Amino acid sequence: MPSHISRLLFTCLLIFSGMQPVTAQLSLTANTASAKVKASLVSELKTIVPSEAFRVAVKLEHQPHWHTYGKVLPEDVIGKPTTLKWTLPEGWTVEELPWPDTHEVPSTDGKTSQGYDGTVYLPAKVTPNGKSGNIAEISVKVDALVCDPQNCMPAKPEAKLTVTVGDKAEADPAMADVFAKVAPAATSVVSTPETQAVVAKAPQRSFAGYLLFAFIGGLILNVMPCVFPVLGIKIMGVVQQAGEDKRQVLMHGLAYTLGVLICFWALGGLVVSLGKAWGFQLQSPGFVYGLCAFFLIFGLNMAGLFEIGASAVGVGADLQAKQGVSGSFFSGLLATVVATPCSAPFLGPALGYAVTLPAALAMLMFTMIGLGLASPFLLLSLMPKLVSSLPRPGAWMESFKQGMSFLLFGTVAFLAWVLTGMVEGQPMLFTLFGLVIISLGCWIYGRWSLPHKPTRTRFIAVLLTFLCIGGGLAFGWPQVERGVVSEGNHVEGGLTWEAWSPEKVAELRAANKAVYIDYTAKWCFTCQVNKRVYKDAALQKLIADKKVVLLKADWTNEDPRITQALSELGKAAVPVNVLYSPGKEEPMILPELLSVDNVSAAIQEL
Known part of the structure; x- marks a missing residue:
C-alpha cells in the first residue's frame, strides 16, 4: 500500500486502485435460520421447448419442530407470509400455481398456527423464450419466517436450477410423483393484493422518467456539501478563463464532463458487475482517510501555505492553471468520487432502479447522473458570454482562493468525523497524528521549496515533503479494531x-x-x-x-x-x-x- 500513496494523493484513479476493496456481499451469509429450512428448485422436465410452459417447484425442507407460513395468513395467525422472488433469463415469464394447503403446526407460547413443516413443494409455471440448444438458469429467493415453539427468525434460502432448451420436451421421471399432485401448467391464478406471489414486475414509472430523475439527482449533487468544495476549485479556474479563447473554455468544459462520466462509468461498472451498493467505497476506512489527506493538502495549498508546481505534482494537480485542461478532467473525477456519499432527492429512486436493470440500461442511468452533475460547468463552457460576464482576474482572487480553502477544511472535518464511526480508541489518535505529519510536509514544501532557494535546499525540501506525506499516511493508516458490537439502546x-x-x-x-x-x-x-x-x-x-x-x-x-x-x-x-x-x-x-x-x-x- 505505501508504494501507491504518493500518487494516490494527486489522482482519483490511483486513490481507487490503492484502496483495499470492499468484499462484495449482497446475499445473507449462511446462518442459523437458513439451516432450519433449506430450499431447492425442481422441474418436471429435463429438456424444455421454447414458448411451451412447464412447471417448476420450490422444495422446502424444514428441520424437525420448525415451520414456515403460507402465501396468505389467516386473520387470527401472527406471522409472515412466505414469498418468492424469481430471477429468469431475459424474455421468460413466471406465473404462480396454487400452493398446497397449510396445516396446523405448533407455534410459540404454546399456541398453534397454520403453516408448512417437513417437506413441501411450492409450484409455479414458467414460460421460456429463446432458441434450442441453450442452457438456461432459473433462480429463486425465498423470503420466510421460520419458527419453532420457542422463537422465530427470518430465513432467506436461495435455490437454482439449470435446464436444457431443446426441440423436444423430455420429462424427468424422478419428479413424476411430485408434479402429479400439482395443478397443470394451464392453470392460472388471479393475483390479488392478498394472494400475489413476488414476481418481477414492470416499474410504476417509465424508464424515461427514471432517466429524468437520474439527471435531476446528478444536478442537485452540485449543491451538496460533498461536492461544493470541488466546485470552489473550478470556480477559480473559470474566473481565470474569463476573456480567453472560446475554444479553450469549451475544452475545459468537455474535459470536466469526460472526467465525471469516466468516474461514473467506473463506479457504475462496479455496482453492476460486483453487486455493490452506491457509496460502497466510503465504507473503506483507508479510502476515507485518503480523501481526508487529499482535501487537507489542497486546502493548505489554497490557503497559501504552499504553491503546487506542475513539475512537482504531475497529471491534473495544477487545478488553477490557465492551461489546465487535464486539471478540469481531474476535477470531474474528484467531483464524482466525493459525490458518492450523497443520495440527493430524485437520485435515490434512480439508483435503486438502476441496480435492477440489465447492464447496458444501468450504465445509461449512471451516464445520466454524470451528465446532471457535469451540466452546470458544461453549460458555462458552451455559453462563453456567461464566462465573460464574470469578474476579471485580479488581486481579489488570492483572498477568494484562501476563503474557499475553508470549504475544503470543512470537508476534512466531516471526513474525520466519518472515520470516528469506523476507527475507535488509540488507532484513531494515530490517524489524526498522521494528518498532522502530512501538514508538516506541506509546510516544509512551502517554506523551503521556493524558486529563489538553492537547488540543494529545494531537493532536500521535496524529499522531506514526500517522506512526511508518505510517513504520515503510513503512520495514520486506519487500523480497524473489530470488537463486540453493542446491541444496547x-x-x-x-x-x-x-x-x-x-x-x-x-x-x-x-x-x-x-x-x-x-x-x-x-x-x-x-x-x-x-x-x-x-x-x-x-x-x-x-x-x-x-x-x-x-x-x-x-x-x-x-x-x-x-x-x-x-x-x-x-x-x-x-x-x-x-x-x-x-x-x-x-x-x-x-x-x-x-x-x-x-x-x-x-x-x-x-
Whole structure:
C-alpha cells in the first residue's frame, strides 16, 4: 500500500486502485435460520421447448419442530407470509400455481398456527423464450419466517436450477410423483393484493422518467456539501478563463464532463458487475482517510501555505492553471468520487432502479447522473458570454482562493468525523497524528521549496515533503479494531433507538408492533440533515403515543445484512426510512429528505 500513496494523493484513479476493496456481499451469509429450512428448485422436465410452459417447484425442507407460513395468513395467525422472488433469463415469464394447503403446526407460547413443516413443494409455471440448444438458469429467493415453539427468525434460502432448451420436451421421471399432485401448467391464478406471489414486475414509472430523475439527482449533487468544495476549485479556474479563447473554455468544459462520466462509468461498472451498493467505497476506512489527506493538502495549498508546481505534482494537480485542461478532467473525477456519499432527492429512486436493470440500461442511468452533475460547468463552457460576464482576474482572487480553502477544511472535518464511526480508541489518535505529519510536509514544501532557494535546499525540501506525506499516511493508516458490537439502546435526538437486526425486525413484527427503521451512515450527509426532524417535540410525543419501536441500521461500515435489506426495498443508497404497520406486509417507504410533516403523516396512519 505505501508504494501507491504518493500518487494516490494527486489522482482519483490511483486513490481507487490503492484502496483495499470492499468484499462484495449482497446475499445473507449462511446462518442459523437458513439451516432450519433449506430450499431447492425442481422441474418436471429435463429438456424444455421454447414458448411451451412447464412447471417448476420450490422444495422446502424444514428441520424437525420448525415451520414456515403460507402465501396468505389467516386473520387470527401472527406471522409472515412466505414469498418468492424469481430471477429468469431475459424474455421468460413466471406465473404462480396454487400452493398446497397449510396445516396446523405448533407455534410459540404454546399456541398453534397454520403453516408448512417437513417437506413441501411450492409450484409455479414458467414460460421460456429463446432458441434450442441453450442452457438456461432459473433462480429463486425465498423470503420466510421460520419458527419453532420457542422463537422465530427470518430465513432467506436461495435455490437454482439449470435446464436444457431443446426441440423436444423430455420429462424427468424422478419428479413424476411430485408434479402429479400439482395443478397443470394451464392453470392460472388471479393475483390479488392478498394472494400475489413476488414476481418481477414492470416499474410504476417509465424508464424515461427514471432517466429524468437520474439527471435531476446528478444536478442537485452540485449543491451538496460533498461536492461544493470541488466546485470552489473550478470556480477559480473559470474566473481565470474569463476573456480567453472560446475554444479553450469549451475544452475545459468537455474535459470536466469526460472526467465525471469516466468516474461514473467506473463506479457504475462496479455496482453492476460486483453487486455493490452506491457509496460502497466510503465504507473503506483507508479510502476515507485518503480523501481526508487529499482535501487537507489542497486546502493548505489554497490557503497559501504552499504553491503546487506542475513539475512537482504531475497529471491534473495544477487545478488553477490557465492551461489546465487535464486539471478540469481531474476535477470531474474528484467531483464524482466525493459525490458518492450523497443520495440527493430524485437520485435515490434512480439508483435503486438502476441496480435492477440489465447492464447496458444501468450504465445509461449512471451516464445520466454524470451528465446532471457535469451540466452546470458544461453549460458555462458552451455559453462563453456567461464566462465573460464574470469578474476579471485580479488581486481579489488570492483572498477568494484562501476563503474557499475553508470549504475544503470543512470537508476534512466531516471526513474525520466519518472515520470516528469506523476507527475507535488509540488507532484513531494515530490517524489524526498522521494528518498532522502530512501538514508538516506541506509546510516544509512551502517554506523551503521556493524558486529563489538553492537547488540543494529545494531537493532536500521535496524529499522531506514526500517522506512526511508518505510517513504520515503510513503512520495514520486506519487500523480497524473489530470488537463486540453493542446491541444496547442509545438516545439520539431525544428519542431512544434500538440496534437494528433482521431478527429484531422479525421479532417485533411477529409481536404485532409498529416498527420504524432508519437506514443511515455517518458518511451520508443527507442522513445527518434528516436527524434534525427527530428533535421535534410534537413528533416525539406522537411516536410515544403510537408506541412505535425505533430501530437504527448503521451502514457506516459494510454490513451485508443491511445491504440485503436495502436491496429488498429496491434501494441502493441511504438514507432510507421505512415504517412497518401491524398487520401490513409491505412497509411504507418515506421520502429521502425527511420533514416533521411527512414523518408525522406516516405515523398518523398507524
